[in-house]
Amino acid sequence: MDLHDYEDVAENYDLYLDAMYRNEDNHSGFQEFYLDFAREYGKEGVIDIACGTGAVLLYLAEHGIMADGTDLSEAMCRVADEKARQKGFRLHIFPANMTEFRSDRKYSCAIIARSGFMHLLTPELQKAALLNIRENLVDGGMLTFNTFDPHPFFQAQQMKTRETDYSFRLEYTNKQGQHEKIYNAISYDPYTQIMSGNWKYEVLDDQGNIIEERIRPLKMRQTYRQEMKYLLELTGYEIVDIFGGYHMESGNRSAKNVIWCVRKK
Numbered sequence: 001m002d003l004h005d006y007e008d009v010a011e012n013y014d015l016y017l018d019a020m021y022r023n024e025d026n027h028s029g030f031q032e033f034y035l036d037f038a039r040e041y042g043k044e045g046v047i048d049i050a051c052g053t054g055a056v057l058l059y060l061a062e063h064g065i066m067a068d069g070t071d072l073s074e075a076m077c078r079v080a081d082e083k084a085r086q087k088g089f090r091l092h093i094f095p096a097n098m099t100e101f102r103s104d105r106k107y108s109c110a111i112i113a114r115s116g117f118m119h120l121l122t123p124e125l126q127k128a129a130l131l132n133i134r135e136n137l138v139d140g141g142m143l144t145f146n147t148f149d150p151h152p153f154f155q156a157q158q159m160k161t162r163e164t165d166y167s168f169r170l171e172y173t174n175k176q177g178q179h180e181k182i183y184n185a186i187s188y189d190p191y192t193q194i195m196s197g198n199w200k201y202e203v204l205d206d207q208g209n210i211i212e213e214r215i216r217p218l219k220m221r222q223t224y225r226q227e228m229k230y231l232l233e234l235t236g237y238e239i240v241d242i243f244g245g246y247h248m249e250s251g252n253r254s255a256k257n258v259i260w261c262v263r264k265k
């Protein structure tokens with residue numbers, strides 16, 4: 001299965017992501033954070049980049065902010081669009097790569113929520129995305145995205161893990177009402193800073209027998225803070241805030257989830 005093929009997950013993404021993050025605080029408070037950010041900086045328009053199935057986009061719409069949305073995956077855009085229509089919103093949601101999209105307007109606020117930026121696997125792609133987003137922002141426009149700090153403890157563990165060393169993550173009921181178990185295996189390459197994972201989905205019948213199995217790859221790149229600071233300087237942004245989580249925890253020291261809030265210079 002292709003790395004960027006979300007066709008098989010799009011329908012169930014909201015169901016299992018909710019289950020996955022219910023007991024993890026890495027993403028807790030993300031919708032409120034982005035709503036506050038959009039309220040503060042989005043007077044001349046908001047775009048949700050790598051919007052997925054619209055977890056942020058629709059939350060903003062429900063709170064009166066009609067943002068545009070874009071995602072590399074047509075399937076994710078389609079699900080986001082269907083959800084928006086069901087809720088009575090007509091939003092402009094279009095498939096595109098964040099390294100090269102062009103909208104017919106500029107924005108004062110761009111959001112890349114919940115690790116979308118980490119799907120860019122090389123510094124060159126990160127640079128291309130930052131430069132391109134800058135082109136889509138008005139002067140002084142704001143961008144927020146998050147990265148994971150490479151953490152020596154987890155790196156050491158993941159360097160020993162192979163891409164097939166699965167651990168159980170969660171179980172949930174899919175859109176067809178079937179019971180699914182999800183496992184993942186994540187390994188880390190310190191030279192490329194890429195976390196390479198495989199996610200395994202087992203669909204079970206009523207007796208608990210596996211009737212279907214899907215495996216999909218997932219790769220995300222971790223970024224050192226100093227590296228990101230230089231990259232932002234190189235691409236024409238000034239850093240406004242660095243938070244250590246969506247509750248605006250101090251980001252001065254190493255944090256697992258680093259939230260960058262930067263302004264187009």
Ligand SMILES: C[S@@+](CC[C@H](N)C(=O)[O-])C[C@H]1O[C@@H](n2cnc3c(N)ncnc32)[C@H](O)[C@@H]1O
Nearest residue numbers: 050051052055071072073097098113114116119
């Ligand atoms: C972890 S999901 C986050 C989705 C959404 N922001 C959320 O909070 O639910 C990452 C998303 O990034 C998208 N993506 C990956 N690479 C991309 C790229 N180069 N340009 C635009 N979207 C991309 C994927 O298709 C996927 O929907």
